[in-house]
Amino acid sequence: RARGTSPCSSEEVDYTATLPIGGLSYVQGCTQLPLINKTVGSCLDATAQKFPDREALVIVHENIRLTFAQLKEEVDKAASGLLSIGLCKGDRLAMWGPNSYAWVLIQLATAQAGLILVSVNPGYQASELEYTLKKVGPIPGEWGQQFKTQQYYNILKQICPELEKAQPGALKSQRLPDLTTVISVDTPLPGTLLLDEVVATGSKEQHLAHLHHTQQFLSCYDPVNIQFTSGTTGKVKGATLSHHNIVNNSYFLGKRLKMDLKTPEKSRLVLPSPLYHCLGSVAGTMMSVMHGATLIVSSPTFDGKKALETISRERGSFLYGTPTMFVDVLNQPDFSSYDISAMCGAVIGGSPAPSELIRAIIKKLNARELVVSGGRSWGYGWVTGQDWDENRWTKVGISPGKISGEDPLGPPSFQKSDVRKCNLTSSAAGES
Helix, strand or coil: CCCCEEECCHHHCCCCCCCCCCCCCCCCCCCCCCCCCCCHHHHHHHHHHHCCCCEEEEEHHHCEEEEHHHHHHHHHHHHHHHHHCCCCCCCEEEEECCCCHHHHHHHHHHHHHCCEEEEECCCCCHHHHHHHHHHHCCCEEEECCCECCECHHHHHHHHCHHHHHCCCCCCCCCCCCCCCEEEECCCCCCCCEEHHHHHHHHCCHHHHHHHHHHHCCCCCCCEEEEEECCCCCCCCCEEEEEHHHHHHHHHHHHHHCCHHHCCHHHCEEEECCCCCCHHHHHHHHHHHHHHCCEEEECCCCCCHHHHHHHHHHHCCCEEEECHHHHHHHHCCCCHHHCCCCCCCEEEECCCCCCHHHHHHHHHHHCCCEEEEEECCHHHCCCCEEEEECCCCCCEEEECCCCEEECCCCCCCCCCCECCCCCECCCCCCCEC
């Protein structure tokens, strides 16, 4: 066991856990909780069957509400439509835009069809976008025409001037030769397909049959998403994650928040943070899918006032965000005018969270079930979570593998490993 760590509970501990055998990197730690060997699509199917009439998704700024049964139906049509335009298992699709219904739809539809979603920062300019697309070589890309000052179509034309005169689905770009298809999510634009038309095509029986056939060959170990690092230490780096990664990551985060024990009224997740980031797409979208929680997207980009309005009107019980987002929410001048009586918890991450901020979140937002999350893009975001004991005000870290760091107000410790992921001594060089 790593220094300063302890198991989550005695009922979940198996002290017979073994070391890696034969140089393999896969080893189960001290836990009796089994990992889930399912694809994202099969998890959505199971939740839709279990809670068909439960509210699954609310996009406040688009006035969209869907139950799990309705969401599954739309996801299936979108997945079928993507296959109908010539995409195949393993192809990559880049999503570039702010939070929207289309973002959630495409995230789940690509997984359902065996495609790989490439999460692109909506704030990228032409050079950043070109670098990212060249790294992953996506076949199609999806984006809107404009959001605020971000002219997505015009930025893309700087890289692909051929787009404006291209036949939809037959782009031939000199600088991005792998980019053959561009799908507009909101407005018909020259050289692009329209997302609504792709989804409509996917509703035809022959295309749905193709989708069902494709799904027979999907594995939970298939890649499903490429996430990029922030680029603060140089060029952004891509990390390819599997269905197995994000299914288990979101499932255990939900377990940490006791989502499996909560009523629907206490499982309403307000998400003002971006979907291109793992906090939004995994802790948000995927945890909703895994635990039957309602995901409520409050605005296209972060807006503290909109987040409070959403908590009040939608009876939000959990709020997501980074420390700076929570500071903004708590410092809204009309904070006291909002009804936050349904709030019971929060998920905060992305950077260090001062204890004073944690106290303020718990006190002012009634977020006593707060978890401070930490991790890496290549660990699919959530690697460790930290509970706060309201009596002692000390931090207790809980990882998805049920290992908890007990260093007061300090980061949990991690075992070092070499390139083969085998355990090393504390003095040896390796990765934490």
